[in-house]
Structure formats: structure tokens, C-alpha cells
Amino acid sequence: MLTLSIIKADTGGYVGHSAVHPEMVDEARRAVNGAKGELLVDGQVAWCGDDLSLIMTHDRGLESEPIHRFAWDLFMTTTGIAKRLGLYGAGQDLLSDAFAGNLRGLGPGYAEVEIEERPSETILCFLADKTEPGAWNLPLYRMFADAFNTAGLVIDPKMHDGFRFEVHDLREDKRIMIDCPAELYDLLLFIGSPSRYVVKRTISKTLGEVAAVTSTQRLSLMAGRYVGKDDPVMIVRCQSGLPAVGEALEPFAFPHTVAGCMRGSHHAPLMPVSISMAHPARFDGPPRVVCLGYQLKDGRLNGPRDMFDDHSFDEARRQCNQVMDYLRRHGPFEPHRLPLDEMEYTTMPSVGERLAGRWEATQATVPAEPQPVGAGTARDTE
Numbered sequence: 051m052l053t054l055s056i057i058k059a060d061t062g063g064y065v066g067h068s069a070v071h072p073e074m075v076d077e078a079r080r081a082v083n084g085a086k087g088e089l090l091v092d093g094q095v096a097w098c099g100d101d102l103s104l105i106m107t108h109d110r111g112l113e114s115e116p117i118h119r120f121a122w123d124l125f126m127t128t129t130g131i132a133k134r135l136g137l138y139g140a141g142q143d144l145l146s147d148a149f150a151g152n153l154r155g156l157g158p159g160y161a162e163v164e165i166e167e168r169p170s171e172t173i174l175c176f177l178a179d180k181t182e183p184g185a186w187n188l189p190l191y192r193m194f195a196d197a198f199n200t201a202g203l204v205i206d207p208k209m210h211d212g213f214r215f216e217v218h219d220l221r222e223d224k225r226i227m228i229d230c231p232a233e234l235y236d237l238l239l240f241i242g243s244p245s246r247y248v249v250k251r252t253i254s255k256t257l258g259e260v261a262a263v264t265s266t267q268r269l270s271l272m273a274g275r276y277v278g279k280d281d282p283v284m285i286v287r288c289q290s291g292l293p294a295v296g297e298a299l300e301p302f303a304f305p306h307t308v309a310g311c312m313r314g315s316h317h318a319p320l321m322p323v324s325i326s327m328a329h330p331a332r333f334d335g336p337p338r339v340v341c342l343g344y345q346l347k348d349g350r351l352n353g354p355r356d357m358f359d360d361h362s363f364d365e366a367r368r369q370c371n372q373v374m375d376y377l378r379r380h381g382p383f384e385p386h387r388l389p390l391d392e393m394e395y396t397t398m399p400s401v402g403e404r405l406a407g408r409w410e411a412t413q414a415t416v417p418a419e420p421q422p423v424g425a426g427t428a429r430d431t432e
């Protein structure tokens with residue numbers, strides 16, 4: 051069995067929260083190259099916005115101690131570079147001083163899948179910045195449950211029975227398997243609330259194979275306070291009974307609105323971009339998604355192809371800018387700004403406390419003004 055792991059963290063931004071510094075990328079490449087052939091079968095370094103991703107193949111299984119320790123140590127090193135260069139938010143996603151077995155609860159995000167490599171193993175790695183894991187819900191629904199997106203659900207005999215969705219409740223830390231297409235409407239009831247319910251995995255009912263897996267860590271909940279956005283990653287396996295590459299990319303032609311940009315407290319459309327455009331700048335957004343395509347062979351990552359570097363996504367990018375203009379004009383109003391209970395980054399408790407004594411009950415406490423006898427409006431007397 052081969053394991054594909056994407057492990058990511060924001061260990062410092064350049065400039066502000068917009069990108070990863072080239073020195074950090076170089077250091078990560080040096081470490082990953084050094085680990086190839088020993089710890090790793092293969093590995094590459096990628097980024098989206100201020101998040102550094104390690105894309106690795108190995109035979110150590112899921113949540114493997116040495117793999118997670120390798121990533122943790124590397125993120126500590128890139129944090130050191132960020133500190134030395136005075137980069138912004140150095141070590142932002144590292145919530146603990148010590149590594150303890152695996153990265154669960156420590157801050158870095160990860161998506162991992164264990165596979166029996168197919169003769170031709172087509173893999174897409176999606177990396178997003180300025181959003182949250184639930185941002186994958188809508189595209190995953192389209193890829194694996196919507197016949198208007200994925201022709202294979204109708205005409206490929208290996209896809210016609212559909213897919214199972216593993217959905218996690220991030221608030222209560224529990225999960226459920228939902229069978230599609232039979233339980234489509236049940237699925238939508240949950241995953242339409244992406245701040246709480248996220249698709250963790252999809253599984254082919256015919257092949258019994260994991261088709262997609264996401265990172266579901268939610269930093270704000272883990273730390274009990276706002277510590278930056280839990281920018282997500284996702285692996286999607288494609289072709290031969292799984293969505294075709296084009297079916298997996300198609301959902302991103304609609305730049306759906308996600309939570310995340312500017313202080314982790316605003317809704318904005320998700321822009322599919324090439325790696326060269328993965329540097330959110332306007333209002334710390336709009337949120338970005340890049341897609342790196344690979345063909346695996348004996349664990350070797352042949353690629354990447356920069357999948358959104360394609361004119362067919364120009365229209366999505368244009369629409370995204372239009373939606374951004376529209377939403378920005380709402381300023382601090384919902385639905386651009388997130389609802390109060392979603393904004394861990396807020397002045398509300400202190401302002402609320404300061405003004406607490408000035409709130410009055412709306413009934414009974416405000417005496418009615420006595421009306422002078424015979425008084426009326428101009429209209430009454432006309």
C-alpha cells in the first residue's frame with residue numbers, strides 16, 4: 051500500500067498574509083529532497099497564499115509518527131526563517147511547543163489517503179487559502195453526486211451506483227456515512243452548512259475505493275480562540291470509475307462563496323487560479339484555490355500540471371471579481387461579514403460589555419408621550 055499525504059501549515063506570511071517567502075520554500079524543498087528514498091518515496095513542495103504544503107508519498111500509512119514528525123520539524127525550521135526575516139505571523143499555525151505522536155490538534159492541516167496504486171493513478175491535489183475545510187463541500191457534492199456536473203454518474207457503469215460521503219460534525223466531533231444518490235437530500239441538509247459539517251471522504255460504492263479526502267482541522271475550534279484560518283487541502287483520485295479530471299475541475303468554474311477572507315470574518319468567492327496567481331491581495335482575498343495534477347507511478351509524483359492555468363477558467367475569475375465588487379460594497383454588513391457567532395475575531399465581547407448597562411427593555415420602560423388634545427398631523431386637518 052502507498053500513502054499520499056498533503057501536510058500544510060502557515061508558518062509566516064510574506065507580505066502580510068499573502069504568500070510564502072521563497073527562502074521557506076527552498077528550505078522545505080531541501081528537506082523533502084533529503085528525505086526521498088529514506089522516509090519518503092517521493093515528495094514535492096507547493097504553496098497557496100501563505101500556506102506551505104508538503105505533498106508526499108510513502109509506505110508508512112495514515113497519521114504516521116515519522117511522517118508527521120518530519121513535517122512538524124520542517125514547519126519549526128520554516129518558522130525560524132520567518133522569525134529571522136521578520137515575516138508576518140511566524141509560526142501562526144503551530145499551536146503547541148511540542149510534537150506528540152501525530153499532528154492531530156497541533157495546528158497543521160493534513161489530508162491523507164492509503165491506496166493500492168492503479169496502473170495509471172491520476173491524482174489532483176487542491177490547495178486553498180483564506181477559507182475553511184467546508185469550502186470543499188459544494189465542489190465535492192458536484193463531483194460525486196450531481197449528474198449535471200459529472201456525466202459519469204449517468205453513463206459510466208462503474209459510477210452509476212454512486213458514492214458514499216463521510217461527513218464530519220466539527221462542533222461535536224462525530225461523523226456519519228451518507229449513501230448517495232439514495233440519501234442526497236439528507237446529505238445536502240448537513241453539508242449546506244459548511245462551517246459545521248464537512249465532507250471528509252468520498253468512497254466509490256462500486257470500487258470500494260476512497261476517491262477524495264480533505265483536511266478537516268478547524269483551528270479556531272481547536273485553539274478555543276481565533277488563531278488564523280484553517281486553509282484546507284484536498285486529494286481527489288480521478289478516472290477509471292472515478293470522476294474524470296474535467297469532472298473534478300468543473301465545479302470550480304462556478305466561483306462559489308466561502309467563509310474566510312479578511313480577518314477570517316468575511317464571505318467571498320473562491321477564485322480558481324494558476325500557481326502564479328495564488329497570492330491573495332485584495333481585501334486579503336478573494337480566497338484562492340490551486341490544483342496540482344499528478345500521474346503516480348510506483349509512488350513517484352509525475353508532475354505537477356498546474357490545472358487552473360487554463361483560459362477555460364477565465365470566466366470564473368472574472369465572475370469572481372464581479373462578485374467581490376458586489377460583496378465589498380456591503381462593508382461591515384452581513385452576508386459579506388460573517389454572522390456574529392462565526393467571528394471569533396471580534397470586538398463584540400468588549401463592546402457588548404461596555405454598552406451592557408445602556409440597553410433597556412423595549413416595552414414598559416419607555417413612557418408614552420402624552421398627546422395634546424386636538425393635535426393631529428397636517429393630513430388629519432386637511
Ligand code: F6R
Pocket residue numbers: 066067139180181278279310311312313314333334
Ligand atoms: C485571513 C487572514 C488575514 C488577517 C488580516 C489581519 O484569513 O489571515 O485577513 O486576518 O490580515 O491580520 P492581523 O490581525 O494579524 O493583523
Ligand code: MG
Pocket residue numbers: 060062063066067100139142278
Ligand atoms: Mg497567515
Ligand code: MG
Pocket residue numbers: 060099100101179180279281
Ligand atoms: Mg493561509
